[in-house]
Each structure stands twice: as C-alpha cells, then as structure tokens.
Amino acid sequence: MTLDATTLDTPAGSLSVLARDGVVVAAGFASIDAMAARVDDGIVTRRRDLGPVTRAIAAYFDGDVGAMDNLAVEQPGGDFFQAAWKVMREVPAGETITYTQLAERVGRPRAVRAAGSACARNRIAPIIPCHRILRAGGKPGGYYYGLTAKAWLLEHERRHVAK
Numbered sequence: 273m274t275l276d277a278t279t280l281d282t283p284a285g286s287l288s289v290l291a292r293d294g295v296v297v298a299a300g301f302a303s304i305d306a307m308a309a310r311v312d313d314g315i316v317t318r319r320r321d322l323g324p325v326t327r328a329i330a331a332y333f334d335g336d337v338g339a340m341d342n343l344a345v346e347q348p349g350g351d352f353f354q355a356a357w358k359v360m361r362e363v364p365a366g367e368t369i370t371y372t373q374l375a376e377r378v379g380r381p382r383a384v385r386a387a388g389s390a391c392a393r394n395r396i397a398p399i400i401p402c403h404r405i406l407r408a409g410g411k412p413g414g415y416y417y418g419l420t421a422k423a424w425l426l427e428h429e430r431r432h433v434a435k
Contacts, residue, residue: 273314277304278322282333284424285417287398289329291322295344298395299329301417310395329399335432337365340399347395352378356390363404366433368426370408392416398425 275297277290288307290298292314298307308316324343331339341361349357355378362377363369369377374387391402392414403422407413415422 275314275316276319277316284421295346337429337432345396353390357400365429368404368406
C-alpha cells in the first residue's frame with residue numbers, strides 16, 4: 273500500500289503527516305521517516321500537498337482550531353484505545369481533561385494508566401489531540417513530541433477560542 277506524506281512547517285515545529293486514500297494514519301512533530309516507522313506499513317510517497325488534509329491542518333495553525341475535527345483518522349488499537357482516541361477528539365479546543373477524566377469518559381474509571389498509554393500510543397497528534405489530556409491538578413504530564421510543543425498547542429487553542 274502507498275502512504276502519501278508531507279511535512280508542514282508550523283509554529284510548533286515541523287509536522288509530518290501520512291495518509292492513505294485521504295485518511296490520516298500518522299502525524300507528529302517528527303520526520304516523515306520517524307512517522308513511517310511508527311506505521312510500519314506501506315511505501316511512502318512524499319508529496320507537497322495532501323489536499324483537504326493539508327488545508328485543514330494549515331487552517332488549524334492559522335487560528336481555526338476546529339479545522340481538524342472532521343479529518344478521517346485510522347490507527348490500530350484495541351477497544352479501549354479506540355474509545356480513548358474518540359473521547360480525546362470530543363474534548364473541545366481550548367479545554368483540557370485529566371487522565372482520570374479520560375478513563376471515566378471511556379467507561380473504565382479505574383483504567384487511568386491505560387488512559388495514559390492511549391495518549392502515549394497515539395500516532396496521530398495533534399489531530400487526535402492527546403495534548404489536551406493532563407495529569408491531576410493541571411500538570412502537563414508527558415507528550416511524545418515534548419512539553420514545549422504541548423504547551424504551544426494548548427496556548428494556541430486557548431488564544432483562538434477566546435476570540
């Protein structure tokens with residue numbers, strides 16, 4: 273299978289995006305090769321533009337923080353992870369929830385560590401916005417691409433939702 277890939281320059285860093293037939297299968301602040309290694313599936317074809325995917329991501333970074341909400345995404349994972357990623361997409365831009373709240377919203381209130389694992393295994397950031405999930409007390413916790421990128425994304429969303 274062929275994966276179309278591009279890298280977009282953003283204020284939070286270079287964002288690489290991989291898609292198959294318009295469905296995003298990986299995105300993150302890493303090289304295309306690093307993202308392709310996480311997917312480990314298909315031949316990567318580098319493109320300048322992924323059409324609607326590129327436009328939605330550009331619009332998000334230009335201030336339309338809801339622009340990526342309807343992008344089609346797909347990544348492997350069991351029922352809990354799929355449910356957690358769906359819940360992450362339901363957290364509105366400019367808002368955050370804790371790992372505990374994520375576990376509760378998935379229907380498994382005792383699965384707080386699994387909620388953290390869902391964030392760590394998410395390979396479609398920031399489209400699946402695991403950056404909106406924080407530790408109890410509002411502490412940032414971790415972020416696969418670094419806390420500086422996480423803080424930038426959260427501030428960007430807060431600034432543009434407030435307008």
